[in-house]
Amino acid sequence: MISLRAYDAIVIGGGPAGLPAAIELASCGAKVAMIDREDRLGGQLTKQTHMFFGSQSQRAGTRGVDIAGILAKEALEKGVEVYLGATVLGYYDDRVIAVEKDERFIKMKATAYVVATGASEKMLAFPNNDLPGVYGAGAIQTLMNVHGVMPGKRALMVGAGNIGLIISYQLVQAGVEVAAIVEAAPRIGGYWVHASKVRRLGIPVLTSHTVTQVHGTDAVERVTVARVDDSWSPVPGTERDFDVDVVGLAVGLSPLTELLWQAGCAMRFVPALGGHVPVRNENLETSVDGLFVAGDVAGVEEASSAMLEGRLAGLAAALKLGRGSVTGVMKAMEEARLELESLRAGPVGDKIRKGLEALAREAMAS
Amino acid sequence: MRITHHPILEFQRGRKVRFTFDGREMEGYEGEPIAAALHAAGVRVLRHSPKLNRPRGFFCAIGNCSSCLMKVDGVPNVRVCVERLREGMQVQTQVGKGDLLESV
Numbered sequence: 152m153i154s155l156r157a158y159d160a161i162v163i164g165g166g167p168a169g170l171p172a173a174i175e176l177a178s179c180g181a182k183v184a185m186i187d188r189e190d191r192l193g194g195q196l197t198k199q200t201h202m203f204f205g206s207q208s209q210r211a212g213t214r215g216v217d218i219a220g221i222l223a224k225e226a227l228e229k230g231v232e233v234y235l236g237a238t239v240l241g242y243y244d245d246r247v248i249a250v251e252k253d254e255r256f257i258k259m260k261a262t263a264y265v266v267a268t269g270a271s272e273k274m275l276a277f278p279n280n281d282l283p284g285v286y287g288a289g290a291i292q293t294l295m296n297v298h299g300v301m302p303g304k305r306a307l308m309v310g311a312g313n314i315g316l317i318i319s320y321q322l323v324q325a326g327v328e329v330a331a332i333v334e335a336a337p338r339i340g341g342y343w344v345h346a347s348k349v350r351r352l353g354i355p356v357l358t359s360h361t362v363t364q365v366h367g368t369d370a371v372e373r374v375t376v377a378r379v380d381d382s383w384s385p386v387p388g389t390e391r392d393f394d395v396d397v398v399g400l401a402v403g404l405s406p407l408t409e410l411l412w413q414a415g416c417a418m419r420f421v422p423a424l425g426g427h428v429p430v431r432n433e434n435l436e437t438s439v440d441g442l443f444v445a446g447d448v449a450g451v452e453e454a455s456s457a458m459l460e461g462r463l464a465g466l467a468a469a470l471k472l473g474r475g476s477v478t479g480v481m482k483a484m485e486e487a488r489l490e491l492e493s494l495r496a497g498p499v500g501d502k503i504r505k506g507l508e509a510l511a512r513e514a515m516a517s
Numbered sequence: 518m519r520i521t522h523h524p525i526l527e528f529q530r531g532r533k534v535r536f537t538f539d540g541r542e543m544e545g546y547e548g549e550p551i552a553a554a555l556h557a558a559g560v561r562v563l564r565h566s567p568k569l570n571r572p573r574g575f576f577c578a579i580g581n582c583s584s585c586l587m588k589v590d591g592v593p594n595v596r597v598c599v600e601r602l603r604e605g606m607q608v609q610t611q612v613g614k615g616d617l618l619e620s621v
Contacts, residue, residue, distance in 0.1 A: 283572055290576060298553040369561065369562050
């Protein structure tokens with residue numbers, strides 16, 4: 152017989168969204184478990200060597216990898232019970248989850264859940280995209296920044312959003328040459344601070360370009376890129392080749408929502424948020440009572456907003472549980488909401504604002 | 518290839534261990550993913566796909582995509598991007614779907 156481990160709250164995913172959620176919950180006196188598939192906490196933060204910006208409360212000036220360490224330490228100090236190398240396999244109607252750890256099942260139950268499972272990388276269709284040497288951008292980051300191994304000698308990056316730009320200069324930091332960055336859109340999508348770093352390194356950014364084919368027998372040896380027209384079709388005669396052994400795909404992320412589907416959360420398809428995302432209220436509670444979401448699983452954005460959403464979801468879950476002082480929790484929630492709003496203000500937050508508006512409209516319509 | 522100098526990061530590596538790849542003696546660091554050790558040694562083809570026999574390598578690095586399935590100590594379909602390296606492991610290129618009964 153498998154015994155049931157009971158908690159006030161369980162946070163699924165120990166990255167930039169999950170950690171603050173667990174910290175807030177535990178600070179309010181809740182008994183909290185946190186589950187993560189990896190062997191260390193921090194999620195994608197552990198691979199980020201760049202300094203964050205924004206305001207002081209958003210940990211500006213600190214590198215992602217260091218933020219991971221700070222948050223993980225805080226969570227442990229607050230008494231969060233952490234399960235590492237553990238995968239949540241299923242969510243059941245009676246608020247029970249099944250977890251696999253060390254090839255054993257653990258059954259757990261909680262009154263509130265915060266799902267912060269993040270996102271996975273999107274693929275791009277072109278001939279030979281399955282050859283060794285074509286990597287998801289995150290894989291390159293993991294290989295270099297966690298394991299200290301170079302992915303190859305010379306790389307071409309696909310995508311000039313923040314991830315494509317950041318990984319390009321991380322490749323150079325690791326000693327890998329970057330031949331070019333291609334971006335199908337007519338302009339660079341990432342922050343100028345990252346684009347400027349890449350330009351200072353002399354890496355050409357080819358906007359309105361895409362990969363049309365990869366060549367090689369056992370692994371990537373060469374890549375063909377071409378200009379695209381207004382309808383994203385390659386323009387014949389504009390092809391050119393780069394001799395590279397690495398092609399990195401940074402073409403977007405989609406939310407990892409399997410558990411939300413299984414839990415029966417109302418979902419809507421919102422392309423600006425990365426795909427199917429959960430309908431939720433202003434406290435990040437989904438249509439399933441007591442099930443909260445935070446970070447990329449709720450809509451692909453970035454780590455600073457994920458941390459704020461985590462805080463908000465954690466506080467809202469604590470309020471639901473009746474933990475902490477009501478006025479204190481509500482004041483902190485209001486602060487987190489305002490910070491999120493200011494983070495999403497301005498042209499950079501345009502896409503996410505439109506996405507959230509579309510989600511609200513979609514949710515109302517049905 | 519290993520990164521020897523990095524402007525920001527320092528890598529905490531385990532002790533050196535020996536393992537074999539398709540019978541060839543290799544070295545890696547204990548606890549790192551098998552795929553990282555292979556990659557550092559220049560091995561990029563980890564298996565051949567079941568239908569079209571196409572070479573497959575390391576793709577997602579976090580155990581999501583199943584591109585890197587290999588035979589480890591006789592057991593097929595091991596995700597070597599997340600399986601940790603230990604002394605004396607026998608790592609083999611996997612061809613096709615892998616047969617569990619073979620490893621019994």
